[in-house]
Amino acid sequence: MLGLLETGSGFWSAIIWIVVVLVIGSIVIYIRNKGEDSYKKNTEQDKPFISGNPEKSKENSHLSASHIYWGLTEALKGYYNPLVKMHTGNINDYSGWIIVITAIILIMVGVSG
Amino acid sequence: MKKIIFGIAFIIFFSFLIVSAINMRTFGEPTYSEMDDYFIENAQSETGANNVVTSVVFDYRGFDTLGEATVLFTAVVGVVALFRGVKK
Amino acid sequence: MSGFFNIFIIPGGLLLIFMLLSLIRLILGPTVPDRIVALDTINTLVVAGMILVGAAYEEVIYIDVAIVYALLSYIGTLYVAKYLEGGSNK
Amino acid sequence: MIDFIVTFLLSMLTYLILTASQGEVWGIWSVFEIITGIILSFIVAFIANKVLFQKRTYRMLNPLRWVIFLVYLIGPFFWAMAKANIDVAYRVITGKINPGIVKISPGLKTDLGITLLADSITLTPGTLSVDIDEKNNDLYIHWINVTTLKPTTHHICSNFPQWIRRIAE
Amino acid sequence: MKEMSRIVKTVTNFVYGFIIIFGFYIIAHGHLTPGGGFQGGAVVGSAFALLLISYGSLNSKKFLKKDILSLFEGFGLILFIVLGFSGLGITFFYNFLANSGGWFGNAAVIGVNPGNMNTGGVIPLMNIAVGLEVLSAFGVIVLTMASAAEFTKKKENS
Amino acid sequence: MGTLLAVLYIFLGIGVFFNCLGSVGLLRFPDVYTRLHAATKATTFGSIFTSLAVIVYGFSSWNITGDSKFRVLALHTIVALVCLIITNPTGAHAIARAAHRSGVMPRQAVIDELKEAKLK
Amino acid sequence: MIGNLPYVAVVIFVGLGIYTLMFKKNLIKIAIGVVLIENGVNLFLITLGYRKGAIAPIYTYAPSGQAMVLPTPQALTLTSIVIGIATTALILSVAMMIYKHYGTLDTDEVRRLKG
Amino acid sequence: MNLSNHIPILIIAIPLLAAFLVPLIGRINKKATGILTTLALSVSLILTIVLAVKILTVGPQVYVFGATSPSLTLPSGLKFPIRIMLQIDAMGIFMGLITAVVSFVGAVYSLIFMKQHSGLDKYYSLLLLLTVGVFGMEFTGDVFNFFVFLEIASIASVALISFRGIDLGEPAEAGFKYMVVSSISALVVLFAVGIFYGQYDLLNFAALASVIKYSQLDKIALGLLIPVLAMKAGAVPMHMWTPDAYSEAPAPITMMLVAASQASLYALFRVVFSLYNISLNVLTVGWIIIIFGLLSMFIGVTMAIIQKDIKRLMAYHAISQTGYMFLGVGVGLAVLANPVALNQYGITAMEGGIFHIMNHAMYKGLLFLTAGALFFRTGTKNLDKMGGLAHSMKYTTIFFIIGAAAIAGLPPFNGFASKILIYESVYRFNPLLSIIAMVVSILTLASFVKVFHSAFLGPKLPQFKEVKEVPRSMVFAMAVLSCIIIFFGLFPDLIVKNLVHPAVMSLIEQFKYTGTVLGGM
Amino acid sequence: MSSFVEIIHISTLIMMIIAGFLAVIFKKLLPSIIALTVASLLLSLEFYILHAPDVAIAEAAIGAGLTMAIFIFAIRGTR
Incomplete structure (x- = not known):
C-alpha cells in the first residue's frame, strides 16, 4: 500500500496519519462549534486575564531569545558549566581532543579488538 | 589538568605510531609489488615515456594529477579571494 | 656499482659529517644571521654531496636535482636576508 | 630588439648544454629537441629580456x-x-x-x-x-x-x- | 617591499633567465629525466619569487603581471582537462597519442636508452599544461601574499 | 687509469679538506662576519674541487668508453658548479648586509666605517 | 629496530607535528607543525617504495640490469607535496587575515567564537 | 563513443571544467558567472539522476580512467586493478543525489544572496570546486584518490568559510580552525593509506577489501581512520569546529558544508562496511560508533538550547542530528555478524540512519537557507535582536515551520519517517538508546520553538519596518527543498524501498562491492 | 661498501630529526622557519638517497624556495 513504511515492529503511513488527523480535527471543530452558550464577542469576555493587572503593551511583552529557557539552564547549571567551559574555542584544544579520541579508539581497537 | 590529559593521550598516540613503525615490513624489502612491477615493465611500451614515475603520474594515475592540480587551483583562488581588493 | 663507487661515496659521507658540524652552529647560533650562515653552508655542502652521490650511483640524471638545489637555496637565503634587513617602509 | 635576440641566444645556448645527449645533429642533439629548444627559448626571451637588459647597455656583447x-x-x-x-x-x-x-x-x-x-x-x-x-x-x-x-x-x-x-x- | 642591493639585483638579472630556461627544460623533459610539470613549474615560480624579492614589489610590477599569470593558470588547467576529455572516445585520460607515430607518438626504445624527446604520447603535453598551471599558480600566490603582507601588518607610524 | 685515479684523489682530498675547514671555521669563529668568511670561501672552494673531480671523471670516462652519458654528467656538473659560484658569494653578501642592518655588529672590530657612515 | 629506523623517523616527525599542534600557542607555529606532519608522511610514502640495491625508475641513462624502486609511492608523494604547499599557503593567508583583524597570533586570544 | 558509459566522469568533469572557466568568464562579464555555475550544476544534477536510474536498475557502475574500455578493471594477466577508477554503487549514488540537489539549490540561492559581495567569480569557482570535491569523495574507488578529493573539499570549504574574512575577523578564525583540523584528518588518512599500501601494494578499495587480513597494522589504520572521519562528520567531542565553521560561512555554503561533512560520514561507513566488514570486531567498533552517536545527539542538542546566534544554534543541531545517523548505522554494524538480529532490526536501523542522512541534508539545508534569508534582510544573526519577522516575511516563516517540524520529528514530515525507523529498531537492540533518542528529539523541538518565538513571533519591531520578503530566486531555492521534505514525508516508503534499501544492502554485502571490480571473486 | 650508503642515509635521518626538533622548540619564529627549511632540504637529500629524484626536485623547489617565501611573507605580515 502506498505510504506504508515497515519498521520491523510496526508501520507508519503518513497518508493514514493525515486522514486520522483530519477526522479527529473535524470532530474537534464540530465539538468546539457547539461551544458555550453564554460566550459573546466584543465583550469583557474577550480580554485576557493576567492576575488582574492591565495587559502590557506588545513591544514590551516580547521575550528575547536569551531569556527563554532561563529556568532550564539555571536548573542544569552543574551540567552546563563544565560543558560550556569545554568549548574554549582554542585551536590547541581542538587538535588535542582529536588526539585524545584517537588514542582511546586506538586502545579499544588496537589492543582489545 | 587538560594539559595532563592531552599529554597522556599524545604519549599513547605516539606509542601506537611507534608500534606501527616497528610492525611495518622491513625497510627496503617490499613483500608484494605486483602493481609496481607491472608499471616498471610495461610503462615504456604502453605510454612511451622513459620516466616511469611520470607515466604513473600522468597516465596510470592521471586523475590524481587532475585532482592535485585542482587543489593548487583551489588554494590560489582561495588566497586571491581572501585578499581580494588588496591594492598595492 | 662500478669501481668508482667508493671514491665518490666516501667524500659524500664526509661532507655529511661536516653538515652535522654546521647543524651545531644552527643549534647554538646566538643570532639569526648565524643560523642563516649555517643554512647557507648546509646548502652548499648538500649540493656538493648530491653531485658526489649522483656520480657514485652512476645516475647522470640525478645532477639536475643538484642544479635545482643550488639555484633555489639562494632564493631561500635571500628571503631570510631580506626579512632581516627589515624593508618596512615599502 | 637586440636584447631579445641576445636573450634568445643565451637561453638557447643554455638549453643546448643541458640537453646534449645523442641525436642526428652532430651526434649530439635531435631535431625535435632543437625545435623545442627554439620555441622554449623564444618564450624565455619574451619573458626575460626586459630583466636582463634593464639599463639597455650592450657593452658585454663584445x-x-x-x-x-x-x-x-x-x-x-x-x-x-x-x-x-x-x-x-x-x-x-x-x-x-x-x-x-x-x-x-x-x-x-x-x-x-x-x-x-x-x-x-x-x-x-x-x-x-x-x-x-x-x-x-x-x-x-x-x-x-x-x-x-x-x-x-x-x-x-x-x-x-x-x-x-x-x-x- | 624595498628592493635589495645592486649586487643582488645584477646577479638576479642573470640568474632569472637561467632559472626559467632550466625550469622549462625540466618541464619539457618530464618524460625522460626526473622532473615534470610540477617540478618545473615550481622552479619557474621560484624564479618569480626571486625577481619579487630582489626588485621589491613595486619595481617587479614592470615584469610580473598578476592578471596575466592568473589567465595562464586557468588556461593551463583548461588545456589539461581538455586533454583528458579528448581521450573520451575511449576513456577519460586515455593516452591517445602514445605509439601512434605522430607528434610525441614514437614508441620508446625498451630498456635503458638515452631518451628520445619525441615519445610519450600526451604525457609531454600534460606536462606542459600542468607546468603552465603550476608556475602561474605559484607566481600568483607569491605576488598576492607579498601585497597582503603589506596590507595586514601593523602600521608602524601610527 | 692510474693518473686519473691520482687526479681524482687529489681533487677530492682538496675538496673535502676545505669543506671540513669551512665547517670547523663556522664553529670556531666568534661572530657572523668571520664565520661568513669561513663558510663562503672554504665551502665554495671545496665544492669547486669536488665537482671538478666529477667533471674530470666524466670527461675521462667519456674518452675511454665513448658513452655519451658521461659527457652529460660532466656538462650538468659544470652547470651546477656555475650556479654555485654565481650564487654563493652573492648570498654571503646579502647575509652580511642584512646582519649589519639588523644590528649585529662585528665583534673585536678595530674599525667599522659602515657604522660611522650610517651614523652620519 | 635499526632496520626500521626510517619508519621511526617518520613517526617522530608526525609526533613532533602533532605536539606542535597541541601545545604551541602561535598560529604560525601551528602552520609549521602542519608542514612537519606533511614532511613525515611524504617520507613515509617514499620509504615504503624503497627497494634495497635498486635504482630510480627512470630508463634514461640508467645503469643497466638492476631492479628499480617502486614508482607508485613517488607519484603519490609528488601529489601530496603539491597539496601540502597549497594547504600551507592557505593556512598562512588565513593566519595573516586573523592578525589583521585581531592584532595577535596567540591562540588564547584568537577565540571570539566559543561556547 | 557511447556517452552513457561516461556519465560518472561527466558528473565530476563538467563542474570542474566550469570551475576553471568561471574566473576567465568573470573577466568579461561578471553576471554570467552565476548563470554558468547554475547551468553546470543543473547538468550535473540531471546526469546524477540518470545515473541513479541506471544504477538502481542495472547495478553498480565502474569507470576506469585511461583504460581501453571504461569497464576494464583488470588488465590482462593481473589479479588486481592498477588504474584509478570511479566505483559507484547504490550508496554512492544516494550520497551523490544529495550533493547534486544541495549544490544546485545552493547555486540558485547564491545568485541573489551573494550579490553585494565582491569577488563573485572566485566564489562561484570555489562553490563548484567544493561540489566536485564532495562528488569525488563519494564516487571514487581509490584510497589515495579519496584523499585528494578530501583535500579539494576541505580547501574549498576553508576558502569559502573565510570568504568574508576581508571585512570581519570571525570568518577567518573559523576558516583557520577548520583548516587545521581538516589538515590533520587528511594527513592521518594519508598515513593510513601508506599503511595499506605498504602491506598489500594496492590502492583500490575493493581490491584491498578482498585481501585485508585485520593484522595489527590494519587495526591501527582503522583506529586512525575512524576518529578523523568522524571528526570531519562532526562527532562529539571533536565537534568544536562545526559551530564555528557553520555559523561564519555564507548560508548556501553552510548547506554545502553539511553535505561535505556527510561525505566524510559516508567514507567512514565505506571504510567500516566495505573495507573491513565482518573481519573486524563488529561489536567494539559498533559500540564506538553508537557512543559517538549518543554523545553527539545529547551534547549537541543541549548546547544548542543555550545559543543566541541562530546559525550557531542550527550548527549544534546539525551535530545532534549526525548523532542519529551514527546511532542507526552503529546498531546495524554491531549486529553485522549476527544474521538473525541483522534481519530483524539491524537492516531497519541502518535504513533509518541512512535515510536520515538525506533528510538531514534537506531540512538542515532549508533551515540554514531561512537563517540566511533572515540575515539577508535584517543583517543580524543574533536572536536577541530579532523579532516579529513573520509579519513581513511570510514565505520564509512557512519554510521555517516546515524545516523546524521536520527536524523535530513531527509527523508527517520526513524527519519523523527516519526517526521512527531508528526508534523502533534501536529499541529492540537496547531500549535505553531509543529513549535517549526520543528525549533528544523533544529537546530539538524545544529549541526550535525558541527560535520560532524569538525570531518570527511578537510585534513588528521598529528597526525592521523596511524588511520585505526575500527575492524570488531565494524563495524558489527554499521551495524546492520544502517540496522534497513534504514529498519524503508523505511517501517515505517509496524512498526507503527504492533508494535507501539498496544503499544499505550495498553497504552490508561486501561481495557485491568487491565483485564489481574483481569480477565476482 | 653499500653499508656506507646506509650510514649516509641514517645520519641524514638523524640530522633531519634534529632540525625538525629545532623547528618546534625555537621560541622565535624566524629561527624556527630556518630550521624547518633545513629539515625540508635534508628531506630532499633523503629522497635523493632513496632514489626518488622526481620527488627530490619537487621537495627542493617547494621546500627551499616557496615554503620559505610564503612563511617569510606571513611573518612579515604579522609583526
Whole structure:
C-alpha cells in the first residue's frame, strides 16, 4: 500500500496519519462549534486575564531569545558549566581532543579488538 | 589538568605510531609489488615515456594529477579571494 | 656499482659529517644571521654531496636535482636576508 | 630588439648544454629537441629580456670582453681564491683574527663591474663585501685582518679593478 | 617591499633567465629525466619569487603581471582537462597519442636508452599544461601574499 | 687509469679538506662576519674541487668508453658548479648586509666605517 | 629496530607535528607543525617504495640490469607535496587575515567564537 | 563513443571544467558567472539522476580512467586493478543525489544572496570546486584518490568559510580552525593509506577489501581512520569546529558544508562496511560508533538550547542530528555478524540512519537557507535582536515551520519517517538508546520553538519596518527543498524501498562491492 | 661498501630529526622557519638517497624556495 513504511515492529503511513488527523480535527471543530452558550464577542469576555493587572503593551511583552529557557539552564547549571567551559574555542584544544579520541579508539581497537 | 590529559593521550598516540613503525615490513624489502612491477615493465611500451614515475603520474594515475592540480587551483583562488581588493 | 663507487661515496659521507658540524652552529647560533650562515653552508655542502652521490650511483640524471638545489637555496637565503634587513617602509 | 635576440641566444645556448645527449645533429642533439629548444627559448626571451637588459647597455656583447673574463677567471681570480683558502685555513687553525669594516672606492661605474668586484672580493683573501653605497659605488668590506686603518683599493683587492674595468667598462 | 642591493639585483638579472630556461627544460623533459610539470613549474615560480624579492614589489610590477599569470593558470588547467576529455572516445585520460607515430607518438626504445624527446604520447603535453598551471599558480600566490603582507601588518607610524 | 685515479684523489682530498675547514671555521669563529668568511670561501672552494673531480671523471670516462652519458654528467656538473659560484658569494653578501642592518655588529672590530657612515 | 629506523623517523616527525599542534600557542607555529606532519608522511610514502640495491625508475641513462624502486609511492608523494604547499599557503593567508583583524597570533586570544 | 558509459566522469568533469572557466568568464562579464555555475550544476544534477536510474536498475557502475574500455578493471594477466577508477554503487549514488540537489539549490540561492559581495567569480569557482570535491569523495574507488578529493573539499570549504574574512575577523578564525583540523584528518588518512599500501601494494578499495587480513597494522589504520572521519562528520567531542565553521560561512555554503561533512560520514561507513566488514570486531567498533552517536545527539542538542546566534544554534543541531545517523548505522554494524538480529532490526536501523542522512541534508539545508534569508534582510544573526519577522516575511516563516517540524520529528514530515525507523529498531537492540533518542528529539523541538518565538513571533519591531520578503530566486531555492521534505514525508516508503534499501544492502554485502571490480571473486 | 650508503642515509635521518626538533622548540619564529627549511632540504637529500629524484626536485623547489617565501611573507605580515 502506498505510504506504508515497515519498521520491523510496526508501520507508519503518513497518508493514514493525515486522514486520522483530519477526522479527529473535524470532530474537534464540530465539538468546539457547539461551544458555550453564554460566550459573546466584543465583550469583557474577550480580554485576557493576567492576575488582574492591565495587559502590557506588545513591544514590551516580547521575550528575547536569551531569556527563554532561563529556568532550564539555571536548573542544569552543574551540567552546563563544565560543558560550556569545554568549548574554549582554542585551536590547541581542538587538535588535542582529536588526539585524545584517537588514542582511546586506538586502545579499544588496537589492543582489545 | 587538560594539559595532563592531552599529554597522556599524545604519549599513547605516539606509542601506537611507534608500534606501527616497528610492525611495518622491513625497510627496503617490499613483500608484494605486483602493481609496481607491472608499471616498471610495461610503462615504456604502453605510454612511451622513459620516466616511469611520470607515466604513473600522468597516465596510470592521471586523475590524481587532475585532482592535485585542482587543489593548487583551489588554494590560489582561495588566497586571491581572501585578499581580494588588496591594492598595492 | 662500478669501481668508482667508493671514491665518490666516501667524500659524500664526509661532507655529511661536516653538515652535522654546521647543524651545531644552527643549534647554538646566538643570532639569526648565524643560523642563516649555517643554512647557507648546509646548502652548499648538500649540493656538493648530491653531485658526489649522483656520480657514485652512476645516475647522470640525478645532477639536475643538484642544479635545482643550488639555484633555489639562494632564493631561500635571500628571503631570510631580506626579512632581516627589515624593508618596512615599502 | 637586440636584447631579445641576445636573450634568445643565451637561453638557447643554455638549453643546448643541458640537453646534449645523442641525436642526428652532430651526434649530439635531435631535431625535435632543437625545435623545442627554439620555441622554449623564444618564450624565455619574451619573458626575460626586459630583466636582463634593464639599463639597455650592450657593452658585454663584445666577445673580447668574454675572453678577458675567462682569462681573469682562470688566472688571477683562481689564484687569489686558492690563496684565500689557505689564508682561511691558517685563521681557522690558529684563530688569529683582527677584523674590521673598511671602505674602498674602486671607481667602477657599471652594475656588472661592481657586482663582479664584490663577488671576487668575497671569494678572495680575508675580505667580504658587506654593503654598497648605492650612489657612488663605494664598497664596505669586512676585512678579517686589518693592517691599516685607511686602506687603498690595492690592499684589499690587488689589481682586480683593472681587470674588471677591462671586462665590464 | 624595498628592493635589495645592486649586487643582488645584477646577479638576479642573470640568474632569472637561467632559472626559467632550466625550469622549462625540466618541464619539457618530464618524460625522460626526473622532473615534470610540477617540478618545473615550481622552479619557474621560484624564479618569480626571486625577481619579487630582489626588485621589491613595486619595481617587479614592470615584469610580473598578476592578471596575466592568473589567465595562464586557468588556461593551463583548461588545456589539461581538455586533454583528458579528448581521450573520451575511449576513456577519460586515455593516452591517445602514445605509439601512434605522430607528434610525441614514437614508441620508446625498451630498456635503458638515452631518451628520445619525441615519445610519450600526451604525457609531454600534460606536462606542459600542468607546468603552465603550476608556475602561474605559484607566481600568483607569491605576488598576492607579498601585497597582503603589506596590507595586514601593523602600521608602524601610527 | 692510474693518473686519473691520482687526479681524482687529489681533487677530492682538496675538496673535502676545505669543506671540513669551512665547517670547523663556522664553529670556531666568534661572530657572523668571520664565520661568513669561513663558510663562503672554504665551502665554495671545496665544492669547486669536488665537482671538478666529477667533471674530470666524466670527461675521462667519456674518452675511454665513448658513452655519451658521461659527457652529460660532466656538462650538468659544470652547470651546477656555475650556479654555485654565481650564487654563493652573492648570498654571503646579502647575509652580511642584512646582519649589519639588523644590528649585529662585528665583534673585536678595530674599525667599522659602515657604522660611522650610517651614523652620519 | 635499526632496520626500521626510517619508519621511526617518520613517526617522530608526525609526533613532533602533532605536539606542535597541541601545545604551541602561535598560529604560525601551528602552520609549521602542519608542514612537519606533511614532511613525515611524504617520507613515509617514499620509504615504503624503497627497494634495497635498486635504482630510480627512470630508463634514461640508467645503469643497466638492476631492479628499480617502486614508482607508485613517488607519484603519490609528488601529489601530496603539491597539496601540502597549497594547504600551507592557505593556512598562512588565513593566519595573516586573523592578525589583521585581531592584532595577535596567540591562540588564547584568537577565540571570539566559543561556547 | 557511447556517452552513457561516461556519465560518472561527466558528473565530476563538467563542474570542474566550469570551475576553471568561471574566473576567465568573470573577466568579461561578471553576471554570467552565476548563470554558468547554475547551468553546470543543473547538468550535473540531471546526469546524477540518470545515473541513479541506471544504477538502481542495472547495478553498480565502474569507470576506469585511461583504460581501453571504461569497464576494464583488470588488465590482462593481473589479479588486481592498477588504474584509478570511479566505483559507484547504490550508496554512492544516494550520497551523490544529495550533493547534486544541495549544490544546485545552493547555486540558485547564491545568485541573489551573494550579490553585494565582491569577488563573485572566485566564489562561484570555489562553490563548484567544493561540489566536485564532495562528488569525488563519494564516487571514487581509490584510497589515495579519496584523499585528494578530501583535500579539494576541505580547501574549498576553508576558502569559502573565510570568504568574508576581508571585512570581519570571525570568518577567518573559523576558516583557520577548520583548516587545521581538516589538515590533520587528511594527513592521518594519508598515513593510513601508506599503511595499506605498504602491506598489500594496492590502492583500490575493493581490491584491498578482498585481501585485508585485520593484522595489527590494519587495526591501527582503522583506529586512525575512524576518529578523523568522524571528526570531519562532526562527532562529539571533536565537534568544536562545526559551530564555528557553520555559523561564519555564507548560508548556501553552510548547506554545502553539511553535505561535505556527510561525505566524510559516508567514507567512514565505506571504510567500516566495505573495507573491513565482518573481519573486524563488529561489536567494539559498533559500540564506538553508537557512543559517538549518543554523545553527539545529547551534547549537541543541549548546547544548542543555550545559543543566541541562530546559525550557531542550527550548527549544534546539525551535530545532534549526525548523532542519529551514527546511532542507526552503529546498531546495524554491531549486529553485522549476527544474521538473525541483522534481519530483524539491524537492516531497519541502518535504513533509518541512512535515510536520515538525506533528510538531514534537506531540512538542515532549508533551515540554514531561512537563517540566511533572515540575515539577508535584517543583517543580524543574533536572536536577541530579532523579532516579529513573520509579519513581513511570510514565505520564509512557512519554510521555517516546515524545516523546524521536520527536524523535530513531527509527523508527517520526513524527519519523523527516519526517526521512527531508528526508534523502533534501536529499541529492540537496547531500549535505553531509543529513549535517549526520543528525549533528544523533544529537546530539538524545544529549541526550535525558541527560535520560532524569538525570531518570527511578537510585534513588528521598529528597526525592521523596511524588511520585505526575500527575492524570488531565494524563495524558489527554499521551495524546492520544502517540496522534497513534504514529498519524503508523505511517501517515505517509496524512498526507503527504492533508494535507501539498496544503499544499505550495498553497504552490508561486501561481495557485491568487491565483485564489481574483481569480477565476482 | 653499500653499508656506507646506509650510514649516509641514517645520519641524514638523524640530522633531519634534529632540525625538525629545532623547528618546534625555537621560541622565535624566524629561527624556527630556518630550521624547518633545513629539515625540508635534508628531506630532499633523503629522497635523493632513496632514489626518488622526481620527488627530490619537487621537495627542493617547494621546500627551499616557496615554503620559505610564503612563511617569510606571513611573518612579515604579522609583526
